[in-house]
Amino acid sequence: MGETPSTKVDLATLTPDLTTFLGKSAYLQLAVFENLSRVVRTAPSTEAKSALSQVAGLALIKHQGLVAEIERHGADAATTMQPFVSEIDRFQRVTEGNDWFESVTSCYLTAGFLDDFLVRLSTGLPGAAGDRIVAILEADSGEAVVVSELLAAIETNPSLGARLAMWGRRLVGDTMLLARWTLRPSDNHDSDEARIEPVFTELIAAHTRRMDALGLTA
């Protein structure tokens, strides 16, 4: 996932407490699963439907892993996620896209960005729980399957590519806002910004690589 030791160390001071981290990231993975299951339902072919169902399953595995981690600490999953539902639902609505291709692109780009971000942030979590959570978030999210579905459609329809390129650029802003929302609040904004900036530079580079994989200009 292209992490460097320096960004790991820096961002760790902005990692929220374990409960908040788990509540936000577990509900976010559930939202990713919901987006993917919607594109499964509306898939234009049986092949796309079956392929994307595998991708939905991978998001569900991440959600379930994080729920298991919440329960391991003696907490209730729904109660732990509840404070973060409305903000993540709002993010889901603004990024869900206007048609099937925009929705699939959103699943790919926003989940990719946020997984990368949460992995970096989870290095600031304590002990063995932190290690387990990194492993859950770093697990395969089926990007190769999504790229293959989108690439085939873009290659046969160049105007779709132009539209998805614009959509991909639009998604970055909302996704970065959600990433910031997961950080621990702090009083020293200047010092926070100095920590966050190099991480976002890396994550935007990863976003550009995801766009490149579709033949799109970020």
Next chain:
Amino acid sequence: MGETPSTKVDLATLTPDLTTFLGKSAYLQLAVFENLSRVVRTAPSTEAKSALSQVAGLALIKHQGLVAEIERHGADAATTMQPFVSEIDRFQRVTEGNDWFESVTSCYLTAGFLDDFLVRLSTGLPGAAGDRIVAILEADSGEAVVVSELLAAIETNPSLGARLAMWGRRLVGDTMLLARWTLRPSDNHDSDEARIEPVFTELIAAHTRRMDALGLTA
């Protein structure tokens, strides 16, 4: 699942060829997953959402197991499922329900009935593939979670119970038609009916037990 040796032996002669069985049952599990993922998206609480996402995951595991079995025989999953898409999509539309509670009830009753039926039918499949497919279909489908969600709602709202009892009765006819559609076509209808009837008697008894578990009269 309450099988008896006699029904196993009888129904095996109506088992379709392996490819047909796998195509129909793999796409059916994908349809069950889609129904469940829709009720996840529209769940009335975070608790129900998270709980039902686990159930959706179990249907997806069945779909993935059957897809793996198709690929193990050197076939393509989408191509194998394609001939059965329109019939199963039609079934999905007529059984999806008019609100969240009817949808959840449908997931529980139709998937339960069809899983039971396919398990009985899969005993007629050849060799090790048959054994693997029985194991996939017999696996946990999360009925206890669904019952717990529905029961809580019915207990606080008796008129909902009356409505779901009626809906549950309505589902049996369409579900039996889909079960019949999965059978191998034959020229001897009288002899087929003599085989099918005791199996359906058992499956309807299991349906009645599922209704009982919700406190509903079948």
